[in-house]
Amino acid sequence: MGAWLEAEGIVPDLVVCSTSARTRQTWQEAKKAFDPVPEAIFEDMIYDASPDMLLEIVRSADGDVQTLMIVGHNPGMESxxxxxxxxxxxxxxxxxxxxxxxxxxxxxxxxxxxxxAIEEKQAWLFAFETPKHLGLKDE
Structure with a gap:
């Protein structure tokens, strides 16, 4: 999935990753696609976070960050x-x-x-990719 991001030119300036073992492992694999590897911070609050809490994490990103990536969990990320x-x-x-x-x-x-300043219903869902759609695995 990291290779897809890199191929599409979607390279995060900052990654905010849950501290869970699974999300850390996901980030460890995804970051292999990037050179240089983006800065990553690990945040306990992402685990089991509500969409409102995740939105607060987004809103707290520094103004210098152009592309933010959150590595988190469902149902929060979907919500x-x-x-x-x-x-x-x-x-x-x-x-x-x-x-x-x-x-x-x-x-x-x-x-x-x-x-x-990000608010609800303000974004364009530019892309949505899954491992199955890319032929990487069954779902």
């Missing part, structure tokens, strides 16, 4: 994506609505909105 996404191409929306499996990637575009 956050649904909370923030106002629109998407039909194929992207259909895949998102079908299933948000392990290792799925939702790419949200907020145009030029500062992180601190």
């Amino acid at each position: 956050l994506t649904g909370m923030l996404a106002e629109s998407a191409e039909p194929e992207v929306a259909e895949r998102f609505e079908r299933k948000f499996p392990t290792a799925a990637i939702a790419v949200l575009d907020f145009e030029d909105t500062p992180w601190a």
Whole structure:
């Protein structure tokens, strides 16, 4: 999944990762695709976080961060994506609505909105990729 991000030119400036073993392992694999490896911080609050708590983490990103990546858990990540996404191409929306499996990637575009000013239903769901859609594994 990291290779897909890199191939699409979606390279995070900052990664905020849950402290769980599974998310740390996910980040360890994904970061292999990036050179240089983006800065990562590990945050206990992501584990079992509500979408509102995840939104606060997004809003707290430094203004110098252009692309933020959160490595977290469901149902919070799926709920956050649904909370923030106002629109998407039909194929992207259909895949998102079908299933948000392990290792799925939702790419949200907020145009030029500062992180601190992000509100609900403000983003374009630019992409939604899953390992199955990329032919990497069954779901």
